[in-house]
Amino acid sequence: MQSNAQLEYDYSVVKLFTFTTILFGIVGMTIGVILALQLAFPELSNLAGEYGTFSRLRPIHTNGVAFGFTLSGIFATWYYVGQRTLKMSLNESKFLMTVAKLHFWLYFVTIALAVITLTLGYSTSKEYAELEWPLDLLIVVWWVLWGVSMFGMIGMRRERTIYVSTWYYMSSFLAIAMLFIFNNMEVPTMFWANGAPSSAMHSISMWSGTNDALVQWWYGHNAVAFVFTTPIIGMIYYFLPKESGQNVFSYKLSVLAFWGLMFVYLWAGGHHLIYSTVPDWMQTMGSAMSVVLILPSWGSAINMLLTMKGEWGQLQTSPLIKFMILASTFYMLSTIEGPIQAIKSVNAIAHFTDWIPGHVHDGTLGWVGFMIIGALYHMAPRMFKREIYSKKLMDTQFWIQTVGIVLYFTSMWIAGITQGMMWRAYDEYGSLLYSFIDTVTVLHPYYALRALGGLFYLIGFFMFAYNMYKTATAGRVLDKEPANASPMAS
Amino acid sequence: MFHWLEQRPFFFAVMLFLTVAFAGFIEIVPDFAKASQPTVGTKPKTVLELAGRQVYIKDSCNACHSQLIRPFKSETDRYGMYSLSGEYAYDRPFLWGSKRTGPDLHRVGNYRTTDWHENHMLAPADVVPGSIMPKYPHMFTNKADIATAYANANTQKSLFGVPYDKEGMTKLGSWEEAKAQALEDAKKIAADMKNQEVKDAVAKGEVPEIVALIAYLNSLK
Numbered sequence: 001m002q003s004n005a006q007l008e009y010d011y012s013v014v015k016l017f018t019f020t021t022i023l024f025g026i027v028g029m030t031i032g033v034i035l036a037l038q039l040a041f042p043e044l045s046n047l048a049g050e051y052g053t054f055s056r057l058r059p060i061h062t063n064g065v066a067f068g069f070t071l072s073g074i075f076a077t078w079y080y081v082g083q084r085t086l087k088m089s090l091n092e093s094k095f096l097m098t099v100a101k102l103h104f105w106l107y108f109v110t111i112a113l114a115v116i117t118l119t120l121g122y123s124t125s126k127e128y129a130e131l132e133w134p135l136d137l138l139i140v141v142w143w144v145l146w147g148v149s150m151f152g153m154i155g156m157r158r159e160r161t162i163y164v165s166t167w168y169y170m171s172s173f174l175a176i177a178m179l180f181i182f183n184n185m186e187v188p189t190m191f192w193a194n195g196a197p198s199s200a201m202h203s204i205s206m207w208s209g210t211n212d213a214l215v216q217w218w219y220g221h222n223a224v225a226f227v228f229t230t231p232i233i234g235m236i237y238y239f240l241p242k243e244s245g246q247n248v249f250s251y252k253l254s255v256l257a258f259w260g261l262m263f264v265y266l267w268a269g270g271h272h273l274i275y276s277t278v279p280d281w282m283q284t285m286g287s288a289m290s291v292v293l294i295l296p297s298w299g300s301a302i303n304m305l306l307t308m309k310g311e312w313g314q315l316q317t318s319p320l321i322k323f324m325i326l327a328s329t330f331y332m333l334s335t336i337e338g339p340i341q342a343i344k345s346v347n348a349i350a351h352f353t354d355w356i357p358g359h360v361h362d363g364t365l366g367w368v369g370f371m372i373i374g375a376l377y378h379m380a381p382r383m384f385k386r387e388i389y390s391k392k393l394m395d396t397q398f399w400i401q402t403v404g405i406v407l408y409f410t411s412m413w414i415a416g417i418t419q420g421m422m423w424r425a426y427d428e429y430g431s432l433l434y435s436f437i438d439t440v441t442v443l444h445p446y447y448a449l450r451a452l453g454g455l456f457y458l459i460g461f462f463m464f465a466y467n468m469y470k471t472a473t474a475g476r477v478l479d480k481e482p483a484n485a486s487p488m489a490s
Numbered sequence: 491m492f493h494w495l496e497q498r499p500f501f502f503a504v505m506l507f508l509t510v511a512f513a514g515f516i517e518i519v520p521d522f523a524k525a526s527q528p529t530v531g532t533k534p535k536t537v538l539e540l541a542g543r544q545v546y547i548k549d550s551c552n553a554c555h556s557q558l559i560r561p562f563k564s565e566t567d568r569y570g571m572y573s574l575s576g577e578y579a580y581d582r583p584f585l586w587g588s589k590r591t592g593p594d595l596h597r598v599g600n601y602r603t604t605d606w607h608e609n610h611m612l613a614p615a616d617v618v619p620g621s622i623m624p625k626y627p628h629m630f631t632n633k634a635d636i637a638t639a640y641a642n643a644n645t646q647k648s649l650f651g652v653p654y655d656k657e658g659m660t661k662l663g664s665w666e667e668a669k670a671q672a673l674e675d676a677k678k679i680a681a682d683m684k685n686q687e688v689k690d691a692v693a694k695g696e697v698p699e700i701v702a703l704i705a706y707l708n709s710l711k
Contacts, residue, residue, distance in 0.1 A: 154499045
């Protein structure tokens with residue numbers, strides 16, 4: 001190891017992943033807005049033949065934002081936070097640098113192939129695990145590469161104690177590895193084709209029926225946990241204290257919230273299967289543990305909010321702090337909303353309705369999106385060694401996106417509860433009051449509002465992309481790295 | 491203890507993995523043997539129905555339609571008998587869906603006909619005014635993948651012991667036999683349809699996607 005000379009962190013891989021965060025963000029969110037418009041104005045579903053229908057596009061949206069935008073953001077911030085909190089630089093090891101670069105390129109190829117294969121209709125149908133088996137194998141390769149680089153970096157660290165952010169990144173790596181493998185156990189059918197000229201891409205699930213559903217939602221729910229939650233908590237534990245110059249409020253609370261979350265989260269998968277054909281005790285367990293989950297979730301969120309104690313004035317002066325604080329607030333909102341939906345009697349109304357995408361989006365747009373945007377803004381002046389191009393644009397982006405999110409989830413709450421109540425309404429003679437189509441047409445105004453909300457968020461995201469681009473190319477050059485508050489030109 | 495762990499990444503990772511994996515182990519393992527028993531009368535899908543099921547997956551019908559009737563009066567009144575675990579015993583993958591932008595389809599074969607689906611898939615809003623479902627005209631020209639459907643069925647039979655070719659169960663046989671059977675089944679569906687191109691294609695020995703899909707939807711009972 002080198003002596004105490006100032007460490008020069010290497011941001012080449014961080015920059016690559018920052019680029020894909022923005023690129024896949026634009027692709028995934030644009031498709032999201034198209035989908036929202038298609039539900040409000042169905043003629044839009046038939047503009048591009050079979051490739052433009054809502055049903056064909058929907059997996060591209062979910063995969064694009066979850067595994068394109070969010071994973072890129074996670075990897076970008078990991079290579080940044082990892083080097084800094086472990087006190088090592090990627091350029092100290094040729095091996096780790098090669099692994100990290102390979103990780104990026106294989107990842108990039110996989111996501112590109114994902115877009116192509118999903119467009120062509122190659123899908124396993126399992127939500128957030130739609131990709132067919134050859135792509136799944138590719139994913140395993142770069143996931144392992146990420147693990148190698150992570151543990152390699154940890155092995156080279158100069159800081160003996162591992163910081164809380166790294167705990168969370170590590171948990172994502174381990175948990176997703178386990179979940180992904182079990183849920184994607186699939187058999188390529190061409191090996192049993194018995195002479196039939198069958199497709200090489202097709203596979204069927206190793207598990208069947210109820211078991212398959214069980215494994216799917218054990219995975220599906222916890223993909224949310226370990227892609228949309230834990231690494232994002234890892235981000236806020238680093239970026240909020242760093243940007244605000246405040247110490248994390250409580251070490252004990254971070255330990256409690258971390259191990260609590262790790263223990264409880266996987267139990268909650270059962271709440272996706274309430275009133276289905278999985279055994280009752282699992283449904284009840286999923287429901288109960290979802291409520292317990294409030295504790296560790298709010299533990300982290302409150303720990304972050306209290307970190308700002310005495311420094312709330314920064315909310316007025318820094319749009320970057322605003323992004324992170326609102327992210328944490330949306331995290332609290334969606335982690336109280338989720339448990340409410342998991343209560344059996346509420347779930348009876350909420351399940352299968354638009355309240356569910358509503359819930360997903362206050363979490364992903366508010367919490368995940370804002371935190372990744374905040375993290376990238378914080379990283380920009382450090383990795384480009386330039387001032388952030390425009391504070392005013394950042395502020396405008398913040399407000400337009402916040403309005404977008406509020407429009408999104410309020411309209412979906414109303415739509416979901418309306419639909420749920422209409423499905424179960426009876427008239428005085430004991431007949432169902434509404435035919436199914438009545439419960440669809442009634443949603444039109446809410447679908448239109450939601451599309452507007454999504455559009456606002458997308459416009460904000462384009463502002464973000466522009467601001468990042470200008471920062472990298474035209475921001476005022478900094479002579480030394482800012483310690484805390486990121487410098488931004490008005 | 492936590493501080494000790496935080497300085498030893500290996501043990502930290504082991505502890506972490508055990509904590510995370512514990513719940514899955516307790517929840518999933520015990521039920522696996524029990525839940526996969528088929529309900530009496532449940533038969534494996536025919537090759538044509540499986541080809542239709544693949545079309546259903548290819549176009550992500552499950553993004554908007556569930557196949558899970560919950561045990562509520564409002565659901566059984568609307569869709570029929572609530573779903574039983576054993577009915578799904580041969581479903582790989584399961585297709586319960588998670589969102590009802592459109593209605594549940596688990597027993598759609600009980601109350602919709604070939605004719606209804608033909609009109610509906612071509613222009614949903616003409617059949618159900620106000621429908622927001624996309625049109626699927628490409629299913630009338632694209633050909634269903636019968637060969638892959640056969641490989642699908644044969645994988646289920648060979649690898650998972652699904653009772654194809656058993657007494658009283660669905661016949662599968664060799665690829666040639668299965669292909670001939672699928673075509674014969676397709677002819678029965680096409681006979682109830684009015685689209686001339688579809689009829690001509692089937693007469694030529696081809697199976698348009700719509701025919702397979704309708705065979706599948708009709709089998710959902």
